[in-house]
Amino acid sequence: MSKPRSKVFFVLEDLEVEVPHGTKLSEVVEASGADITFGCKSGTCGTCRVRVVDGNRNLSAPTPEERDFLSSLGAADDERLGCQFCVLGDVSIDYIGS
Ligand code: FES
Numbered sequence: 001m002s003k004p005r006s007k008v009f010f011v012l013e014d015l016e017v018e019v020p021h022g023t024k025l026s027e028v029v030e031a032s033g034a035d036i037t038f039g040c041k042s043g044t045c046g047t048c049r050v051r052v053v054d055g056n057r058n059l060s061a062p063t064p065e066e067r068d069f070l071s072s073l074g075a076a077d078d079e080r081l082g083c084q085f086c087v088l089g090d091v092s093i094d095y096i097g098s
Contacts, residue, residue, distance in 0.1 A: 003022070004020075005018050005019065006018070006019055006023070006058065006087045006088065006090055007090045008025070008028050008032075008087055008090075008092075009090075009091070009093070010032070010034040010036075010092075011092055011093065012034075012035055012095050013034055013035060017032045019087060022086050022087070022088065023086060024085070024086050024087075025085055025087060026041060026082060029082070034093075035095060036048060036082050036093075036095045038082065038083050039098075040083070043063075043069060043081050043083060043084045046069070046073055047097060047098045048081055048082035048083045048097075049073070049075065049080075049081060049082070049096045050079065050080055050081075050093050050094060050095055050096055051076070051078055051079055051094040051096055052078050052080055052091060052093060053092040053094050054092040055089060055092060056078060057089070058089025058090060058091050059080065059085045059086070059091060060085045060086040060088060062081075062084065063084065066080070066081050079096065
């Protein structure tokens with residue numbers, strides 16, 4: 001049986017891509033060419049900061065480290081680090097950056 005698929009919509013580019021459930025956002029970006037820049041890919045630089053416009057519940061949960069770092073940036077509740085989550089359902093993403 002094939003894996004369920006999720007739709008990722010990138011607001012900035014008006015681009016929608018379909019990916020297997022559980023794909024890392026960084027892999028979706030790489031494959032689709034969406035305009036999100038990654039620096040450290042380890043949750044410590046903030047370059048990949050995004051706003052989850054829709055579907056926040058469809059992402060893997062933030063680790064305490066991601067939560068702490070976002071809070072140190074003064075990030076809103078709908079913001080995440082793009083290098084730190086997997087897509088578990090349909091979601092819309094807007095790029096903020098650092
Ligand atoms: S790439 Fe550095 S925090 Fe995501």
